[in-house]
């Protein structure tokens with residue numbers, strides 16, 4: 091699942107291709123928006139808020155998209171012939187570029203003035219211009235009896251973290267994902283680490299938290315169940331955590347993380 095760094099990178103790509111240009115074509119392939127047409131409107135910007143993408147226009151509209159599990163946006167030159175696919179949910183084009191959204195989990199057209207309806211619940215955005223570590227720690231602390239692994243994934247606490255960064259942050263801080271929020275010694279250090287890791291990964295696709303971007307060496311624990319901890323040699327474990335129906339994967343070293 092794409093995390094905040096990938097969404098930030100995608101927003102920047104969309105912004106570079108679309109902002110300041112007049113749309114020559116829009117093709118919404120979701121039933122509810124089948125007749126929507128943004129042709130002639132000018133895109134003013136694309137920004138990310140947590141894992142949400144907001145493409146705003148001069149006429150006061152916002153195209154709200156979310157990648158969810160498998161979504162992606164591709165930007166290609168306008169003249170390039172794009173292979174048609176049932177996976178395409180939305181196409182936005184101007185004279186120079188076309189942006190093609192594949193398998194987007196959310197495609198909505200809303201008034202820019204009503205964006206709060208879709209992003210208002212989000213906690214401070216780790217990669218947002220208004221990143222606020224105090225507020226993130228305040229929100230995390232409000233539920234001291236929740237396991238920290240679960241609390242980090244709640245986008246109402248802080249926006250942008252998924253299972254990859256949650257696993258890596260907790261390993262680097264030596265914190266067991268099942269430890270309760272109220273028992274975590276330094277929430278500020280944890281939150282600051284998350285901010286640094288996402289920021290360091292935002293300008294390219296793919297994540298690396300070990301400082302080594304070579305395939306198979308990018309992570310400390312994520313995706314490494316059954317293999318040996320890079321630090322202590324203990325077998326990395328994998329488990330599920332979360333409220334019923336919303337369980338998410340966890341990876342951790344039972345020796346390094348307490």
Ligand SMILES: [Zn+2]
Pocket residue numbers: 319320321322323324343344345346347
């Ligand atoms: Zn270890």
